[in-house]
Amino acid sequence: MSEDLKPDQLEYYKQESLLKVDYRPPATDWMQTPTAMRPGAFIYSAKPKNIEYIDFPNARNWAPIDEDWKLPTNWKEIVIQGIRERLDKYRSFKVFMDICVRCGACADKCHFYIGGGDPKNMPVLRAELLRSIYRNDFTTAGKLLGRMVGARPLTIDVIKEWFFYFYQCTECRRCSVFCPYGIDTAEITMMARELLHLLGIGVNWIMEPVASCYRTGNHLGIQPHGLKDTLEFFAEDIEEVTGVKVEVPMNKKGAEVLFVTPSGDFLADPGTYTAMGYMALFHEIGLDYTFSTYASEGGNFGLFTSADMMKRLNSKIYAEAKRLGVKWIMGGECGHMWRVLHQYMDTMNGPADFLEVPVSPMTGTRFEHARSTKMIHIAEFTADLIKHGKLKLDPSRNDCRRVTFHDSCNPSRAMGMLEEPRYVLKNVCRNFFEMPPNTIREQTFCCGGGAGLGTDENMEMRLRGGLPRGNAVRHVQEKHGVNQLAACCAIDRATLTTVCDFWAPGVKVTGITELVANALVMKGEGDRKLNFRKEPMRGEEDGHV
Amino acid sequence: MGILVSFLAVVALFLSVLVGIDSLGLRWLFGVAVPYAAAALFLGGFLVRVLGWARSPVPFAIPTTCGQQKSLPWIKSASIENPSTTLGVIARMALEVFAFRSLFRNTKTELRDGRLSYASNKWLWAAGLAFHYSFLVILLRHLRFFMEPIPGFVLALTTVDGFLQLGLPVVLTTSLIFVGAVTFLLVRRVASPQLRYISLPTDYFPLFLLLAIGASGLWLRHVTKIDVPAAKAMVMGLLQLSPKPAESLGTLFYAHLFFVSTLLVYFPFSKLMHMAGVFLSPTRNLAANTREVRHVNPWNHPVALHTYDEYEEEFRERMRDAGLPLEKES
Numbered sequence: 001m002s003e004d005l006k007p008d009q010l011e012y013y014k015q016e017s018l019l020k021v022d023y024r025p026p027a028t029d030w031m032q033t034p035t036a037m038r039p040g041a042f043i044y045s046a047k048p049k050n051i052e053y054i055d056f057p058n059a060r061n062w063a064p065i066d067e068d069w070k071l072p073t074n075w076k077e078i079v080i081q082g083i084r085e086r087l088d089k090y091r092s093f094k095v096f097m098d099i100c101v102r103c104g105a106c107a108d109k110c111h112f113y114i115g116g117g118d119p120k121n122m123p124v125l126r127a128e129l130l131r132s133i134y135r136n137d138f139t140t141a142g143k144l145l146g147r148m149v150g151a152r153p154l155t156i157d158v159i160k161e162w163f164f165y166f167y168q169c170t171e172c173r174r175c176s177v178f179c180p181y182g183i184d185t186a187e188i189t190m191m192a193r194e195l196l197h198l199l200g201i202g203v204n205w206i207m208e209p210v211a212s213c214y215r216t217g218n219h220l221g222i223q224p225h226g227l228k229d230t231l232e233f234f235a236e237d238i239e240e241v242t243g244v245k246v247e248v249p250m251n252k253k254g255a256e257v258l259f260v261t262p263s264g265d266f267l268a269d270p271g272t273y274t275a276m277g278y279m280a281l282f283h284e285i286g287l288d289y290t291f292s293t294y295a296s297e298g299g300n301f302g303l304f305t306s307a308d309m310m311k312r313l314n315s316k317i318y319a320e321a322k323r324l325g326v327k328w329i330m331g332g333e334c335g336h337m338w339r340v341l342h343q344y345m346d347t348m349n350g351p352a353d354f355l356e357v358p359v360s361p362m363t364g365t366r367f368e369h370a371r372s373t374k375m376i377h378i379a380e381f382t383a384d385l386i387k388h389g390k391l392k393l394d395p396s397r398n399d400c401r402r403v404t405f406h407d408s409c410n411p412s413r414a415m416g417m418l419e420e421p422r423y424v425l426k427n428v429c430r431n432f433f434e435m436p437p438n439t440i441r442e443q444t445f446c447c448g449g450g451a452g453l454g455t456d457e458n459m460e461m462r463l464r465g466g467l468p469r470g471n472a473v474r475h476v477q478e479k480h481g482v483n484q485l486a487a488c489c490a491i492d493r494a495t496l497t498t499v500c501d502f503w504a505p506g507v508k509v510t511g512i513t514e515l516v517a518n519a520l521v522m523k524g525e526g527d528r529k530l531n532f533r534k535e536p537m538r539g540e541e542d543g544h545v
Numbered sequence: 546m547g548i549l550v551s552f553l554a555v556v557a558l559f560l561s562v563l564v565g566i567d568s569l570g571l572r573w574l575f576g577v578a579v580p581y582a583a584a585a586l587f588l589g590g591f592l593v594r595v596l597g598w599a600r601s602p603v604p605f606a607i608p609t610t611c612g613q614q615k616s617l618p619w620i621k622s623a624s625i626e627n628p629s630t631t632l633g634v635i636a637r638m639a640l641e642v643f644a645f646r647s648l649f650r651n652t653k654t655e656l657r658d659g660r661l662s663y664a665s666n667k668w669l670w671a672a673g674l675a676f677h678y679s680f681l682v683i684l685l686r687h688l689r690f691f692m693e694p695i696p697g698f699v700l701a702l703t704t705v706d707g708f709l710q711l712g713l714p715v716v717l718t719t720s721l722i723f724v725g726a727v728t729f730l731l732v733r734r735v736a737s738p739q740l741r742y743i744s745l746p747t748d749y750f751p752l753f754l755l756l757a758i759g760a761s762g763l764w765l766r767h768v769t770k771i772d773v774p775a776a777k778a779m780v781m782g783l784l785q786l787s788p789k790p791a792e793s794l795g796t797l798f799y800a801h802l803f804f805v806s807t808l809l810v811y812f813p814f815s816k817l818m819h820m821a822g823v824f825l826s827p828t829r830n831l832a833a834n835t836r837e838v839r840h841v842n843p844w845n846h847p848v849a850l851h852t853y854d855e856y857e858e859e860f861r862e863r864m865r866d867a868g869l870p871l872e873k874e875s
Contacts, residue, residue, distance in 0.1 A: 015659070019656070019659045021656055023739065024738060025738055025739060025741075025742035030742065030743075055849065087601060088600075088601055089601065089602070089604060089844060090601060090602075090603075090604060091598055091599070091601040091602060091603045091825060091827060092603070092607065092826075092827045092828070093601075094597070094598050094601050095598050095822050095825050095826055095827075096826075098594070098598075098816070098818055098822060099816060099818055099819040099822030099823070099826075100816065100819075101748070101816045101819055102740075102743050102744060102745065102748050102816075103648075103669060103673070104669075104737070104739065104740045104743060105647075105648055105651050105669060107739055107740075107743070108652075108653065108654040109652075109654070114654055114656065114661065119739065119742050119743070122739070122743065124743050125742075125743050128743070139814075140814065141747075141814050141815070148550065148746050148747070149745065149746070149747050150745040150746075150747060173609055176609045176828055177609055177611055177647065177650065178647055178648070178650055178651060178652075179647055180641070180645055180647050180648045180673075180819075180823070181819055181822060181823045181826050181829075182609055182641075182647065182823075182826040182827075182828035182829035183826070183828075184607065184609060184828045187607065187828075214851050215851065215856075215859075216856075216860075217856065223860060223863060224860050224863060224864045224867065224869055225860075225863045225864065225866065225867035225869070228867045228868075228869060229867075250869060251869050251870050252870070253870065293860075293864070293869065294853050294856050294857075307604075307605075308848045311848050312848050312849060312850055312851070315848075315850050316851075316853075319850075319852070319853060320853065323853055323872075341836075342835055342836055343605060343606060343607055343835050344605055346835065346836065346839045346840070347604070347605055347606070347835075347839065347840045347841065347842050347845070348842070348845065350839050351839050365617070367616070367617075368837065369614070369615050369616045369629070369834070369836055369837050370836040370837070371836070371837050371838075372836060372837055372838055372839045373835070373836035373837075373839075375836065380616050380617065383617060383620075384617055387617070387619060412610070413609055413610055413611070414607070414609070414610060415610060415614055415833075416610035416611075416612055416613050416614030416622075416623065416627040416833060417613075417614055417616070418612070418613045418614075419613050419620045419621075420616065420617070420620065423620070436663070438652055438663035439663075441612075442610065442611040442612060442626070443650075467661070468654075468661055471659075471660065471661045472661075
């Protein structure tokens with residue numbers, strides 16, 4: 001290993017050493033085991049300017065490795081009061097604090113525990129980190145009997161432990177599927193992160209996108225003219241590849257549909273190819289749609305911050321739909337975005353009574369399941385188009401791709417969109433293979449970088465957390481020669497690229513609509529030799545011309 | 546450590562009855578005052594806990610979806626695992642409560658030679674189900690001490706339960722299953738290093754207490770061969786508010802009663818409240834039709850927003866230069 005490599009670099013890590021997972025718990029009781037902040041396993045603290053921009057409290061310079069975190073003097077009071085408020089506001093929190101029996105069914109369901117072996121990454125113990133404080137200050141038994149009933153006093157070390165472990169949870173909800181009471185660690189992690197924010201403790205990888213999104217409308221901070229340039233650049237690429245000139249509708253009043261997608265699709269490969277796919281598809285079917293620069297983010301890092309912040313960022317979508325006077329909204333391929341759109345948006349920022357129930361102008365299908373929210377997923381929309389024979393597809397154009405599908409956590413466990421993407425994929429490519437049953441659908445494994453953890457700063461945890469997914473990908477790679485992992489999530493497209501490079505080298509990541517657009521036979525198209533990546537369409541090896 | 550404390554706590558309970566009944570003759574205390582207090586604390590505590598939970602609202606509908614959503618008409622949806630109707634939710638809850646559906650999914654993950662495997666692992670599900678159902682049957686059988694005349698189903702249940710026709714009085718299979726299942730749950734907790742690591746004294750205590758209840762019950766039935774009419778007379782006396790602790794019933798009967806009383810008192814203040822809590826779990830008891838029907842949050846307070854006008858104000862020049870439409874020209 002080179003001396004110069006750092007823990008935030010992929011090359012720093014070796015498969016063999018990460019695979020030596022020690023599942024034996026430490027000799028000391030977990031309450032007595034101090035948290036070791038090791039580089040590669042935590043994310044840097046949020047910069048004060050980002051915290052101040054959104055008016056969060058206690059902005060200051062500090063670092064996780066510092067001894068002194070410069071907490072406000074009344075920090076203990078703030079946390080206890082914060083717990084009290086949330087117990088009163090959330091039945092979920094109250095019930096989940098009380099009813100766990102520590103049966104352990106969740107323990108080996110967490111990707112971070114499977115890949116790392118740290119007992120505090122067992123969902124049950126992660127929750128106990130917070131429960132122990134709850135018991136100490138809010139239950140009679142805890143006040144009287146202390147440690148005998150699993151209570152411990154709140155100390156600065158507890159805060160540091162919370163920071164470390166609640167930023168080692170991707171809120172993927174896999175444990176919740178297996179819990180006999182449906183205890184949802186995502187809910188507990190969300191509460192813990194809210195409590196930490198009260199003390200000005202957050203990570204920059206989340207808080208910078210949050211602040212950017214609040215200001216510019218998207219996580220990446222792309223300003224309106226920049227977004228226009230980007231999309232026009234995509235249109236040029238589409239024309240180069242297909243010979244078809246597509247329109248770039250932006251902030252267009254009176255369009256039928258507002259289209260919102262994660263901004264990751266605007267900036268980073270391979271998401272950009274999926275974005276081109278959206279534009280090519282909408283052009284081909286003649287959809288009257290518009291992008292918005294104000295609501296240029298489907299994702300919502302507010303979800304990883306606090307319920308209020310989620311609401312503040314999400315509000316832009318309905319507000320913009322109203323301003324532009326569209327009939328309904330369509331959302332692109334993003335994971336946590338759909339948690340927000342499916343389970344929170346209508347409650348937080350609805351009712352969207354100024355919109356109409358989504359109806360596909362091409363097929364006439366009325367999307368009754370989105371009757372109230374008025375927002376549908378592009379996979380639902382495309383599946384309906386294909387079912388009604390509205391797309392001319394040549395799946396052989398994807399023949400050089402041997403494809404598997406990664407169910408993203410939120411569309412599977414907070415929505416249940418399992419069949420739509422599969423139906424689309426099977427119609428646009430001829431080599432489709434499923435990963436093992438315990439690693440897909442509602443039992444799917446996280447990419448290891450969800451909930452705002454997809455930065456290189458915690459590369460070790462991402463690779464460890466990515467082990468179960470990487471292992472399943474390698475399985476189909478060896479068994480079926482899979483070389484393409486499709487995912488309907490922007491974070492997946494970014495983080496699974498790293499996970500595959502490490503655990504299943506040779507497998508590339510794609511979005512669904514990228515494959516749709518490859519297979520899509522467009523009116524007036526030229527000789528389609530290249531795909532959107534400008535690679536030979538049918539692969540060099542098969543003599544297909 | 547936790548296990549020893551819990552074990553000693555149950556031993557202490559037993560010793561206190563020994564001293565209380567044998568040496569001090571405190572039959573009124575253990576036979577009347579404690580059971581009444583326990584029943585009151587159980588009912589009151591249970592109610593306080595459930596009302597406490599119910600007092601907090603459910604701001605968001607957050608069901609964990611474990612199957613295909615209801616979307617397009619030609620895609621078959623999982624009407625129970627991802628319910629979009631109240632009926633589906635009831636079915637989902639029923640499966641959860643009566644068949645431990647989620648626990649049935651349990652797998653054992655193993656990493657060997659760089660390969661992960663997920664083997665089906667139903668032991669916890671089976672033992673959990675065996676324990677809960679045998680406990681339920683035992684409770685129902687005990688109705689013979691609480692009702693006169695004894696309802697037919699209680700007699701029938703007891704007859705079926707004794708199908709092995711072993712010994713006299715016949716051995717009832719559920720008693721054996723109960724003790725076996727609780728023992729398994731205890732051994733499992735101790736044998737797995739990971740499980741031992743997460744276990745609290747409050748995880749061991751109820752298991753020892755249940756074992757003590759089971760053992761004392763079995764002993765009363767098969768070894769001391771308890772004077773059933775006397776026990777029934779005493780229980781009926783308690784129920785009819787004319788308590789009369791029986792002199793003829795031995796210390797072990799009072800121990801059995803004391804263990805049960807302890808369980809009742811312990812129940813509302815402990816994890817045993819999962820019995821009620823499971824019904825209130827928002828990831829299971831809500832329909833996943835959140836785009837179809839709006840869920841209302843009672844405290845949906847206003848938040849600070851960055852409006853379009855503020856946005857355009859900041860970027861107007863650049864938007865105009867880029868040819869993007871504007872609300873206000875200057």
